[in-house]
Amino acid sequence: MDEIRVFSPATVSNVACGFDILGFPLESVGDEMVVRKTKEKGIVITKIEGFDLPFDINKNVASVSAMALLDVAKPDFGFEIEIYKKIKPGSGIGSSGASATSSVYAINELLGRPFNKLQLTEFAMKGELISSNSEHADNIAPALFGGFTMVKSLNPLEVLQLPTLKDLFVVIIHPQIEIKTSESRGILPKMVSLSDATKQISDLGGLVHALHTSDYELLKKSLKDHLVEKHRSKLIPYFDELKSKSIAAGAIGCSISGSGPSVFALAKGKQMAINIELIFNSIFSKSNIDFTTYVSKISSDGVTTI
Ligand code: ADP
Numbered sequence: 460m461d462e463i464r465v466f467s468p469a470t471v472s473n474v475a476c477g478f479d480i481l482g483f484p485l486e487s488v489g490d491e492m493v494v495r496k497t498k499e500k501g502i503v504i505t506k507i508e509g510f511d512l513p514f515d516i517n518k519n520v521a522s523v524s525a526m527a528l529l530d531v532a533k534p535d536f537g538f539e540i541e542i543y544k545k546i547k548p549g550s551g552i553g554s555s556g557a558s559a560t561s562s563v564y565a566i567n568e569l570l571g572r573p574f575n576k577l578q579l580t581e582f583a584m585k586g587e588l589i590s591s592n593s594e595h596a597d598n599i600a601p602a603l604f605g606g607f608t609m610v611k612s613l614n615p616l617e618v619l620q621l622p623t624l625k626d627l628f629v630v631i632i633h634p635q636i637e638i639k640t641s642e643s644r645g646i647l648p649k650m651v652s653l654s655d656a657t658k659q660i661s662d663l664g665g666l667v668h669a670l671h672t673s674d675y676e677l678l679k680k681s682l683k684d685h686l687v688e689k690h691r692s693k694l695i696p697y698f699d700e701l702k703s704k705s706i707a708a709g710a711i712g713c714s715i716s717g718s719g720p721s722v723f724a725l726a727k728g729k730q731m732a733i734n735i736e737l738i739f740n741s742i743f744s745k746s747n748i749d750f751t752t753y754v755s756k757i758s759s760d761g762v763t764t765i
Pocket of ligand 1: 513518519520542548550551553554556558559591717719
């Protein structure tokens with residue numbers, strides 16, 4: 460095989476109760492990428508469609524993560540990359556994570572799969588590092604492993620795949636406002652109270668148990684953020700209304716996706732998800748902020764060959 464086309468999903472990270480460690484991929488929202496073997500060694504990006512992103516291989520996360528893989532694999536040929544970007548960079552639904560993931564997944568396939576998913580996550584983290592200045596895996600691990608995924612530890616890297624409930628849908632609204640990563644990080648306190656930490660541990664445990672026992676009621680009680688949301692939500696217009704109205708309409712939970720500005724809600728079944736999308740739409744329609752909404756099943760596969 461000399462060429463491959465892959466789908467790389469958008470991802471929701473943090474998921475209310477798992478700040479920096481929890482995430483899941485979307486089934487029907489994501490980027491595409493074509494990767495082709497070349498005689499010349501190394502990586503070259505030949506096409507980027509959708510958004511304006513760097514062709515410089517040291518600045519694009521797709522090539523940085525690919526080069527981390529090639530440093531270990533050392534093939535005597537190279538690869539060219541075409542990026543078909545559908546996920547807006549900086550939206551909070553894993554735009555850079557999707558590129559960091561798809562290049563290493565695609566090259567691993569073309570090389571005959573010498574690396575496992577954990578090793579691919581390590582390579583992709585090198586790409587994420589240049590987009591956010593911190594090595595984190597809460598977008599790329601879900602994109603590579605599929606389903607609800609927990610990054611148990613970064614050093615050494617340990618990833619847990621949690622069960623994913625089959626009727627679970629996600630609704631996302633992406634208000635087109637810019638929140639600088641430095642601002643959304645900077646607004647967080649250095650210390651949290653013992654009582655907030657205790658509540659968060661309890662809710663994360665509740666979520667894990669709910670996923671293992673298919674308990675939607677427990678999932679609803681557990682999808683709570685005691686640490687981050689109260690600070691970051693100040694940066695997102697209409698956040699309180701999105702949350703209260705979607706939960707009143709039957710959402711299982713609603714919180715910030717990644718570091719925002721996207722907001723997600725979880726719903727049981729597609730019809731409930733569509734109802735919540737209508738609520739999100741009506742709240743932002745009265746503003747002068749452009750926005751996009753998405754409804755998707757949670758993907759249990761993550762990145763896949765098309
Ligand atoms: P999101 O908030 O959707 O997760 P990120 O904040 O992780 O998006 O990443 C966006 C940043 O990464 C932008 O500064 C963008 O220029 C940079 N970047 C570099 N390469 C890529 C790429 N291939 N795809 C998306 N973003 C990229």
